Amino acid sequence: MTMRFAGIDIGSRSIELVIIENGQVVDQEQTDTGFDPLNGVKTVLQGKAFDRILATGYGRNLFEVSYETPTVTEIKAYARGVWHLFPGQKAILDIGGQDSKAIALTDKGRV
Structure with missing residues (x-):
């Protein structure tokens, strides 16, 4: 079974998501961070399918607490x-x- 890995960068200006399967990018999404980073996160994650996700960026700690997901600088x-x-x-x-x-x-x- 193939695993789909997602990475999300929650920056101060924008949020980017990329999903990788078999070493290839299979999906990506971007939105402005705005005043509510978690709302932006919900926007980029909507309808996306993945097995694991890792967060980085300015808002990574908000994501870690809200989604119980590991983060990296x-x-x-x-x-x-x-x-x-x-x-x-x-x-x-x-x-x-x-x-x-x-x-x-x-x-x-x-x-």
Whole structure:
């Protein structure tokens, strides 16, 4: 049986959801965060099917409490995602809605 994994980034300006099955993106959704991040989360999750979900971003702790779901910092999420898509990459630049981050990776993809 194939598992569908979802990742949700609850940022200060937008919320993005991606669903992966067999290593391929099978669904994605995006909305503005607005004044009620959990309402935005409900919007992007509506009608979506997945087996597991992991949250990151500015609003990840709200999601963790409301949905009893594990979270990871956006720095760790970026590192894992970039290393998976671009093995050997040494630097990541994130320009977000509230701050910007420069992230350096080791030869093994660790922060």
